[in-house]
Amino acid sequence: MKAVSTARNKAAIIAGCAFILSAGAASAQVSGDAVKIGVLNDQSGLYADFGGRGSVIAAQMAVEDFGGKVLGKPVQVISADHQNKPDIGSNIARQWFDTEGVDAIADLTTSSVALAVQEIGKQTGHVTLTSGAATSRLTGDACSPTGFHWAYDTVALANGTGKAVVQEGGKSWFFLTADYAFGYALEKDVGEVVKAAGGQVLGAVRHPLNTADFSSFLLQAQGSGAQVIGLANAGTDTTTSIKQAAEFGIVQSGQQLAGLLLVLSDVHALGLETAQGLVLTTGFYWDMDDEARAWSQRYFERMNRMPNMIQAGVYSSVAHYLKAVEAAGTDEGKVVAAKMKELPIKDMFARNGKVREDGRLVHDMYLARVKKPSESKKPWDYYEIVRTIPGDEAYLPLAQSPCPLVKK
Numbered sequence: 001m002k003a004v005s006t007a008r009n010k011a012a013i014i015a016g017c018a019f020i021l022s023a024g025a026a027s028a029q030v031s032g033d034a035v036k037i038g039v040l041n042d043q044s045g046l047y048a049d050f051g052g053r054g055s056v057i058a059a060q061m062a063v064e065d066f067g068g069k070v071l072g073k074p075v076q077v078i079s080a081d082h083q084n085k086p087d088i089g090s091n092i093a094r095q096w097f098d099t100e101g102v103d104a105i106a107d108l109t110t111s112s113v114a115l116a117v118q119e120i121g122k123q124t125g126h127v128t129l130t131s132g133a134a135t136s137r138l139t140g141d142a143c144s145p146t147g148f149h150w151a152y153d154t155v156a157l158a159n160g161t162g163k164a165v166v167q168e169g170g171k172s173w174f175f176l177t178a179d180y181a182f183g184y185a186l187e188k189d190v191g192e193v194v195k196a197a198g199g200q201v202l203g204a205v206r207h208p209l210n211t212a213d214f215s216s217f218l219l220q221a222q223g224s225g226a227q228v229i230g231l232a233n234a235g236t237d238t239t240t241s242i243k244q245a246a247e248f249g250i251v252q253s254g255q256q257l258a259g260l261l262l263v264l265s266d267v268h269a270l271g272l273e274t275a276q277g278l279v280l281t282t283g284f285y286w287d288m289d290d291e292a293r294a295w296s297q298r299y300f301e302r303m304n305r306m307p308n309m310i311q312a313g314v315y316s317s318v319a320h321y322l323k324a325v326e327a328a329g330t331d332e333g334k335v336v337a338a339k340m341k342e343l344p345i346k347d348m349f350a351r352n353g354k355v356r357e358d359g360r361l362v363h364d365m366y367l368a369r370v371k372k373p374s375e376s377k378k379p380w381d382y383y384e385i386v387r388t389i390p391g392d393e394a395y396l397p398l399a400q401s402p403c404p405l406v407k408k
Contacts, residue, residue, distance in 0.1 A: 029330040030073045032101040037063070037318060040092060040117065041109040041132055043081035046210045046236040049265040051109040051132040054311040057302050059106055062318035070325050078102070082113050084209065089113035093120045103331045104129055104321055107314050111135035111182035118147040125333040127340075129321060131313035134234070134261060135185040136396060139360040143403035146337040148359045151313030151349075152283045154182070154189040156394040157260050160281025160367050162190040164386075165228055165258050166197040173258075174226035175204035176217055176241060178233040186232040186260055202226045207233070214241045218248055227256060234261040239269050246274060263308035267382045272373040275382075282366050284309040284349050285383050295348040306380040309349075316349035317361075352391055358403035362391035 039059050041051040056079045063075045078100075082089035089110075096102035097120065105121065108114035109132025121128040122144035130138055131151040138149045173194050177183040183206065191201045205220045218241065221229045229250065231238050238259055245257055259266070262280040286296035286306040295315070299307045307315075324339040325331050337359075345353040345361070353363040368383040376382065398406060 029332070030071050031103070031331055034073050034101070035070050035075045035322075035325060035331050036096075036100070036102045036104075037075065037077050037321070038092075038096045038102045038105045039077060039079040039107050039314070040082050040089060040096075040105050040113075041079075041107040042084050042235075043079070045084055047084065047109045047132070047234065049269070050235050050263060050308070051107045051310045051314065054299075054303055054305075054307060055107040055109075055132070055314040058299065058307065058311045058315040059318045061299065061302075062315045062322065066319060066322045070322050071329065071331070075322065082110065084110045084113065086112045086116040090116045090120060093117045097121075097124050097126050103127065103325075103333070104318075104336075106130075106318055106321075107132045107310070109133060109310065110180075111137075111185065112180050114138060115142055115181060118142065118144050121146050121333070127321060127333045127337055129314075129317040131317055132310045134182050136189060137181070137185060139356075139358040139401065139403055140396075141402045141404075143358050143401075143405055145359075145405060146333045148317065148337075148340065148355065148361065150317040150361045151309050152281070152365065153360070153395070154185040155396045156283075156365050156389075157186060157281050158189040158193040159394050160365055160389055161258060161260055161279055162193040162230070163197060164279055164367055165256070166194055166199045170228035170256055170258070171199040172202055172226045173199060173228045173230050174202050174221045174224040175230045175232050176214070176221055177204050177206045178237055179206040179208055182234065183232045187230070190230055190232065190260055204232075207237070210237065212240065214244045215248075217241075218245055218250065222248065222250055222253075222255065228258050229255055230258045230260055232260055234263075235266070236269075238262060239266050242270060242274065263310060264306060264380070264382065265308050267370055268305070268380070272371060272376055272382065275370045276372045278370045279386075280368050280370070281389070282309050282368055282383070283363065284312040285366060285368065285385060286312075287381065287383070288366070288385060291348045312349045316345075316347050319347060320345050320355075354391075356398055358398065358401050358406050360395060360401075362395050364391050365389040365394040 104127040106129040108130040111133040114133035136153040328339040350363040367386045
């Protein structure tokens with residue numbers, strides 16, 4: 001009996017040791033004492049309402065809804081202001097990745113910053129979750145195995161707003177373009193859609209980022225005689241140019257303004273009296289269905305304003321990232337990125353969503369028209385959804401992607 005008992009004790013000890021070792025191995029799959037997500041965006045400049053603090057709140061909501069932990073470790077959200085400067089954004093990203101244990105960076109408003117930070121993530125094997133930046137290069141020639149583009153891009157805006165305006169008769173275009181990566185990409189992608197639809201581009205003028213005076217640029221656009229002045233800018237650049245265009249009587253004289261990247265916060269800043277009738281493309285609208293309304297109401301309780309598509313996209317991207325970490329059993333960037341591309345996605349943001357091998361989240365987009373003041377029935381009731389643009393129609397087909405990761 002003693003021999004049997006001793007054998008059982010040894011077996012128990014061995015089993016216990018094996019459990020401890022396996023538990024240690026499992027816990028070692030999370031680097032550091034937490035999974036850390038950094039929200040890096042403009043928090044004080046022209047895009048502060050575009051993502052800003054609202055994106056930080058959205059990321060925190062995603063973490064809380066997930067339960068605050070993943071693989072037994074707490075999930076932390078930190079944030080910083082990149083001031084729309086690629087060098088500042090790059091320095092913050094390197095510090096976060098190299099010394100502060102950040103596992104993923106979200107939002108990345110401003111295309112020049114997003115391109116720089118995604119490249120750092122590519123070099124270091126860290127995940128980047130871009131929602132705020134627009135350039136389609138993020139999943140094109142500059143794609144990364146650990147980089148994701150979530151909310152929208154310049155191709156989707158072109159296939160939405162650009163195509164709709166041409167179909168309504170706006171055949172000749174002149175662009176007012178922000179002088180950096182995003183503006184160039186939007187001008188290029190919309191211009192290609194205009195030409196493919198039988199229209200023509202008469203010219204373009206580029207303005208400095210965050211300029212206060214658009215008078216000379218608007219006069220050039222007005223002098224072009226184009227039917228449509230395409231605003232290839234965003235944030236306060238867009239709202240300021242629209243307000244100053246009204247002062248010049250540009251719309252009253254017969255030219256049409258096309259706000260190629262307008263979000264809900266821009267329309268709120270303009271007011272319906274000024275913004276009414278504008279056509280725009282969005283990846284999310286807070287009042288589109290019960291699921292969107294329920295999430296947006298929770299967001300409103302924290303921010304006292306409804307979310308735009310950038311902030312909703314940050315929530316969705318962070319939630320999907322955490323699901324992938326849990327499914328992968330590790331926070332190692334390349335493994336998590338691969339799992340993100342495997343897992344299905346359907347939430348209050350992504351309808352019919354799928355993450356492609358180039359990192360593009362393909363999901364339905366929506367063509368919307370800004371309501372007249374008389375049509376708005378409640379606070380933040382700004383959009384009429386004209387039609388749903390299926391994801392495969394909105395985004396560049398994978399077969400045409402210049403991303404080197406795409407199998408040809």
